[in-house]
Amino acid sequence: MTKQIDEKESEQAALKSELRNAKTASSAANLRARKAQMLQSRTPGAAGKVSGIVKPTQRSDSFTAKMKNANPTEAREKVLAMLKVHDPKKVDKIDAIMDRFKGREGFLLVKMEARYDENSGEAGKTASAGKKRSDMAMARHMTRMRSKNKLPN
Numbered sequence: 001m002t003k004q005i006d007e008k009e010s011e012q013a014a015l016k017s018e019l020r021n022a023k024t025a026s027s028a029a030n031l032r033a034r035k036a037q038m039l040q041s042r043t044p045g046a047a048g049k050v051s052g053i054v055k056p057t058q059r060s061d062s063f064t065a066k067m068k069n070a071n072p073t074e075a076r077e078k079v080l081a082m083l084k085v086h087d088p089k090k091v092d093k094i095d096a097i098m099d100r101f102k103g104r105e106g107f108l109l110v111k112m113e114a115r116y117d118e119n120s121g122e123a124g125k126t127a128s129a130g131k132k133r134s135d136m137a138m139a140r141h142m143t144r145m146r147s148k149n150k151l152p153n
Helices: 002-042 061-068 072-086 088-100 105-116 133-149
Strands: none
Touching (some): 072 105, 105 133
């Protein structure tokens, strides 16, 4: 009797192990299939659909040169001057701001000019003085939607 019980238990353990392996293989296969389906839906022109990915805008050479060729001390002075005029509460945080953008001072200047300075060249074309970041993002979004859907201004 004990021998039969032992045989049944070992048979049951083998079946459990086999079932567990089948479940693992099945879930792995399902994951691979879902991943492949997601990747297929992202390819441009898949099933006649146009990709919804927005391509970045092209920047002029002077714009990129401005971002790369920034002297950190001059950038700090310009940022500080802009903060004093437009956002005096952040003047005390100038060290933290400059640390955060260390090595990318030109990028910081471009961002600050886009946010605060109306006459900053290319960056000022889309931004007006003193706009909040959310307002600027909404303006860019509306511009994209108008061009995509050809909506009236």
